[in-house]
Amino acid sequence: MLDARYLRENLETVEARLKTRGAGVDLERFRQLDGSRRELLQQTETLKALRNKVSDEISRIKDKSQAQERIAEMREVSQRIKGLDEELKGVEEALENFLLTVPNIPFASTPVGTSEADNVEIRKWGEKPAFDFAPKPHWEIGESLDILDFERGAKLAGARFTLYKGAGARLERALINFMLDLHTERHKYLEMLPPFMVNRESMTGTGQLPKFEEDLFHMEGVDYFLIPTAEVPVTNIHRGEILRATDLPLCYTAYTPCFRKEAGSYGKDTRGLIRQHQFNKVELVKFAHPADSYSELDKLLDDAEEVLRLLELPYRVVELCTADLGFSAARTFDIEVWLPGQDCYREISSCSNFEDFQARRASIRFRADEKSKPEFVHTLNGSGLAVGRTLVAILENYQQANGSVIVPEALRPYMGGIEKIA
């Protein structure tokens, strides 16, 4: 959520910068709502001040029969206050609802673009493997090794669900543990294991609601949502809190499954593990001092890249252009891993700085020092990494001519020492 005061004072600038995202925002509506809010506020508060003053006087009068006239007056004042408050409430709700649907302002240097084609490649790492045979896509490898069962996944739940079997299940689990160990032991993140369902407030805090409810699985009977990413519960850990500046940055990592409806992606990535309703992810989340948030973003990105470097999987980093930026993000770098079976790079991590956008929604603040006023922290997060897609990358990059798959060396301790899935 953007700061109403900042918006009020910089309406044109904000409007121009939001336009680069491609979504037009009618800030005139804001101007109207904000104006009438302040007008109503002044009216009702003036009356309340009067009422408080007279009520105080009444309390001093011993003989209440002497106060009847003023009581009658105040009765009327109270009625007017009630009316104004009701009107004000309506305006404030409308204003709040409006502000909750306005996306974040892109970072100053974010490349301006009109589609994902305008994303900018920042760097590449690793050598694409050379094959003396035609590399297969992971769904073929997985099925012929009998470690991924798409048909039975569909039988159990439906399309976009997969059953992992044997070495496939173990590989997924090994990856989760490998990533968590790396981030906790080497990168010094604190591990969290949060609820996989959250309430409406949490979803609003990170920006999934109110705008994107159709992407979420909602429980029947209770107002809970399945989390689409650990970002939601982990960022909301400090919702409504005031943190100590000396504790920043707070760096958390969490493994969770993620649940997404993938509405609007019919026919897209229908084969294999790329786009599932349920997938595993290890997430990195930071709460940072505003002055440090962009250097923290660089570090977070590097922490995520480290997973691929250790697994020796080729990848590239791209910076998202204004049109491709997520609703809450100010700046985002995607890590894309090389998938030889599909002859393309695919997103495996998305690392963003949300600046104070989520912090304002969720009221996550810090005090620079004892005396100063609380300020909003900057929140950041990134996948470190999407586990299913990492498994995909391993299958495709480490596949052999005979159909087997070599286990990356860094992963072998997590796989009971086995070197090959055959």
Added chain:
RNA sequence: GGAGAGAUGGCCGAGUAGGUCGAAGGCGCUCGCCUGCUAAGCGAGUAUACUGGGAAACCGGUAUCGAGGGUUCGAAUCCCUCUCUCUCCGCCA
């Protein structure tokens, strides 16, 4: 699922025959003084949001005692609904 108890400021904890309560007291913390031996004493300060004025320092107004609604001139205090926490019973990995 059944029965009961509770939710006050950073923490602890007063405050229910409605007014002088943004809220006693203590702890903690900050600043100053004193003292001097590793601690104590004294004084002052110490919530947040919105909003009006001001260049600013700052001054004023309103709201907030779990959340929302009601009664009343006036509610932390009375009434209703909800949420959460705790205890006991049942069930259960």
